[in-house]
Amino acid sequence: MALKYALVHEWLTPKATGGSELVVQEILKSVEADVYALIDFESTNPDSYLFKRTIGTTFLQQFPFARNGVQKYLPLLPLAIEQLDLRGYDVILSSSHAVAKGVLTGANQLHVCYCHAPMRYAWDMTFDYLHSSTAGRGAQGLLTRYLLHRIRQWDVLSANRVDYFIANSNHTARRIWRCYRRPAAVIYPPVDTERFCFQPQKQDFYVTVSRLVSYKKISLIVKAFNRLGKPLVVIGDGPELKQIQQLARSNVQVLGWQSDAVVEQYMTQAKAFVYAAFEDFGIAPVEAQACGTPVIAYGLGGTLETVRDVREYGDLGTGVLFYEQTEGAIVAAVKTFERYQSALNLEAVRSHALSFSPTVFQDRYRSFIERCYGEFHQHLSSTNKRADEYSQSTDI
The missing domain is CATH 3.40.50.2000 (Glycogen Phosphorylase B;)
Incomplete structure (x- = not known):
């Protein structure tokens, strides 16, 4: 039976057309997957490769000014991403530079995260953000610092929901280790x-x-x-x-x-x-x-x-x-x-x-997912076997 894939990205809007969106596009050429995001304004964009595609979204889709970016709703992003119901899928693929990796998954679901970077404003660029923004000053600054502290806690917690990390460079792999203490394979992003x-x-x-x-x-x-x-x-x-x-x-x-x-x-x-x-x-x-x-x-x-x-x-x-x-x-x-x-x-x-072409990316990404799935289910089978043996040995 064919595996069912879900691909989760942070946001899909005509204004978001950077490297992470190119990765999403190439992943969809590598595997057939249903797409989810915090917000989606690309499926109604005639110029988009996602035009007329069914995309699952969160409650943020209905929020005022969401089309211009949901970063303004930063405190709600972790809650929102956790509302996506992905129980019907065998493999969860996330493309994450903020919260996409935080989706909830079951014990039998494989979750592979392509991490573009740990949240910059919560980690490496915290003080740049605080010093350059009015949100970093006065009483509001104290609230912002507390908010970023809580986001860092959630970010580390949510990293434990990922089975395998992919980094877009060795530099990012080192950042993932620094923030989450998790190893990451390196697959460079596609460049047209x-x-x-x-x-x-x-x-x-x-x-x-x-x-x-x-x-x-x-x-x-x-x-x-x-x-x-x-x-x-x-x-x-x-x-x-x-x-x-x-x-x-x-x-x-x-x-x-x-x-x-x-x-x-x-x-x-x-x-x-x-x-x-x-x-x-x-x-x-x-x-x-x-x-x-x-x-x-x-x-x-x-x-x-x-x-x-x-x-x-x-x-x-x-x-x-x-x-x-x-x-x-x-x-x-x-x-x-x-x-x-x-x-x-x-x-x-x-x-x-x-050497950074889309075909190179597709081949490496697809091969990595296949290897992860094999390892994951081999480990799952051995874990279930040990659990059964333990249960039988403790039966009265």
């Missing part, structure tokens, strides 16, 4: 490498593509290029757009939001892609490499696994890493890149990116 064409002839400009939010450090990149005087193109939208436009000098073009076609054009033609964020994985640097475009990136987190420093890898190198999120470190990295640029093999840059 075929979307980008290989272009060996580059033009004389640099590019960065990003949401314009503080932790992406776009302002640092702009300040560095203000000093360098070299041409930089900034593509993206977000709350820091006006600030970055005011900061940029004449050598820096800030284009704001652009269509996929325009993004692909600039990423393909740029001499290098510049990336200063600290990410658990980071899809944009891999997309750039798929164009044969080298990457200058902050060397902590996921980029340590996706960008090969030319100084270490030689003709297999794909860019240059820097190790401080400072203006000076970026300036030095750009100068280093220009010294080593001729040593980079752009075909090798493209080839490296292809």
Whole structure:
């Protein structure tokens, strides 16, 4: 009899189109599963791969302004995810960066979680969040700190509901161990490498593509290029757009939001892609490499696994890493890149990116689920056998 699968993700909205949503899309190509989420506004979106699909949701679906994101209802997220009734499934697959892994499951159900990251605002970025938000100040700040404390407690508790963890990078696997004391297999997320064409002839400009939010450090990149005087193109939208436009000098073009076609054009033609964020994985640097475009990136987190420093890898190198999120470190990295640029093999840059393709992800994910199911039921059978033997030995 065929196994029944359920796939649980946090939220599905047209505004949520990042790496975790790409993982959901590729999981659904790997296994046939029913989909559940806290909220769903994608099944009514004609442009979505989930259009007209039946998706199970929670009571948050009916809350005011839920379409713009349920993060505003943070205290209710653990309660909401626990209301999903998944008793009719053999295998539960969760795609989690917040609470999806906290669904309730039975003893005979296998639960495999693809963890994009433990909740950032509850763990690694707690103090960034408190210091940058009015919610972190005064009496409200005390309440926020208590709320985050309780969420951390629930987060650790809910990790025990997962049978097997998958991490999107070795960096995330270390974070999962730090927060939950659970091992995690690493399966890199899928990157649509075929979307980008290989272009060996580059033009004389640099590019960065990003949401314009503080932790992406776009302002640092702009300040560095203000000093360098070299041409930089900034593509993206977000709350820091006006600030970055005011900061940029004449050598820096800030284009704001652009269509996929325009993004692909600039990423393909740029001499290098510049990336200063600290990410658990980071899809944009891999997309750039798929164009044969080298990457200058902050060397902590996921980029340590996706960008090969030319100084270490030689003709297999794909860019240059820097190790401080400072203006000076970026300036030095750009100068280093220009010294080593001729040593980079752009075909090798493209080839490296292809190791993160969707087909590679699907094969590895499917194989891992099959292995987990075999191990889980072997363990379940041996546990039941021991329980029966114990019961018989204690019969009076």
